Amino acid sequence: MFDALADRLEQAWKKVRGQDKISESNVKDALREVRRALLEADVNLQVVKDFVAEVEQNALGAEVIAGVRPDQQFIEIVYNELVKVMGDANVPLAEAETAPTIVLMAGLQGTGKTTATAKLALHLRKEDKKALLVATDVYRPAAIDQLIALGKQINIPVFDMGKDADPVEIARQGVEKARADGFDVVIVDTAGRLQIDESMMGELKRIKDTIEPHETLLVVDAMTGQEAANLTRTFHEQIGVTGAILTKMDGDTRGGAALSVRRISGQPIKFIGIGEKVDALQPFYPDRMASRILG
Numbered sequence: 001m002f003d004a005l006a007d008r009l010e011q012a013w014k015k016v017r018g019q020d021k022i023s024e025s026n027v028k029d030a031l032r033e034v035r036r037a038l039l040e041a042d043v044n045l046q047v048v049k050d051f052v053a054e055v056e057q058n059a060l061g062a063e064v065i066a067g068v069r070p071d072q073q074f075i076e077i078v079y080n081e082l083v084k085v086m087g088d089a090n091v092p093l094a095e096a097e098t099a100p101t102i103v104l105m106a107g108l109q110g111t112g113k114t115t116a117t118a119k120l121a122l123h124l125r126k127e128d129k130k131a132l133l134v135a136t137d138v139y140r141p142a143a144i145d146q147l148i149a150l151g152k153q154i155n156i157p158v159f160d161m162g163k164d165a166d167p168v169e170i171a172r173q174g175v176e177k178a179r180a181d182g183f184d185v186v187i188v189d190t191a192g193r194l195q196i197d198e199s200m201m202g203e204l205k206r207i208k209d210t211i212e213p214h215e216t217l218l219v220v221d222a223m224t225g226q227e228a229a230n231l232t233r234t235f236h237e238q239i240g241v242t243g244a245i246l247t248k249m250d251g252d253t254r255g256g257a258a259l260s261v262r263r264i265s266g267q268p269i270k271f272i273g274i275g276e277k278v279d280a281l282q283p284f285y286p287d288r289m290a291s292r293i294l295g
């Protein structure tokens with residue numbers, strides 16, 4: 001993950017390595033490399049500009065510290081800014097005061113939404129929370145079966161009403177069942193499309209208005225780079241999301257999505273998907289991600 005980005009940033013450190021201190025001239029060269037590295041990683045241009053401006057200001061204002069090499073100091077400044085741009089700290093999943101916590105999953109088709117629904121249930125079980133999954137994607141017949149199969153695999157119950165029922169009604173009854181049966185969390189999987197369209201957004205809104213989720217998570221594919229950040233913003237503007245799950249972080253993603261989503265959409269990345277298996281989900285920690293980016 002992020003190998004290309006880490007290699008590129010190495011060029012930036014070289015510009016200040018061996019110098020007595022960070023100066024206006026050597027930092028300029030280093031910043032040019034940072035900028036190039038981030039653009040190549042498909043980070044949103046505005047995010048790159050703000051990032052570089054912030055690093056420049058901090059680097060030029062940095063005191064010379066005895067025993068600390070200027071390149072180490074510069075790396076530290078970049079690290080701090082990476083953590084900041086990704087949202088500083090992990091934002092945990094919301095928890096309802098009275099169970100069940102209602103989680104609505106949204107996202108385009110193929111992003112890994114259904115897989116993430118099952119992954120989240122398994123993750124919650126490790127925290128001793130019992131989850132019920134709800135299958136509302138009646139348009140793609142295989143989607144309901146896929147969720148049922150995933151549920152079986154991890155021994156998590158799935159509520160469905162077949163493919164002829166109304167998705168809003170399935171969601172409503174699923175949440176009712178979770179409440180009646182004492183589940184801690186109910187996770188509602190929804191239908192995706194290849195791209196944003198009005199009927200998908202309309203249905204999501206109706207489901208959201210009906211079940212009033214504590215958490216609306218948008219599942220976005222990290223491989224789509226800047227698009228992931230823009231998509232999160234659009235979904236947030238149209239239906240209101242409370243966070244994102246960034247999937248396929250195990251692939252050869254260039255890293256742009258992880259860096260842009262928070263800043264562009266204003267919404268935190270709460271989890272990352274790191275593989276096809278059901279246990280391949282991790283909470284998102286900006287500091288750990290920044291360390292990985294720096295290699």
Ligand code: GDP
Nearest residue numbers: 109110111112113114115247248273274275276
């Ligand atoms: P949906 O259409 O959004 O519900 O997407 P699916 O859950 O069916 O996933 C689409 C494909 O992406 C499947 O082949 C999944 O195995 C794969 N997938 C989902 N999440 C990840 C991930 O984090 N990493 C990798 N490598 N593949 C994933």
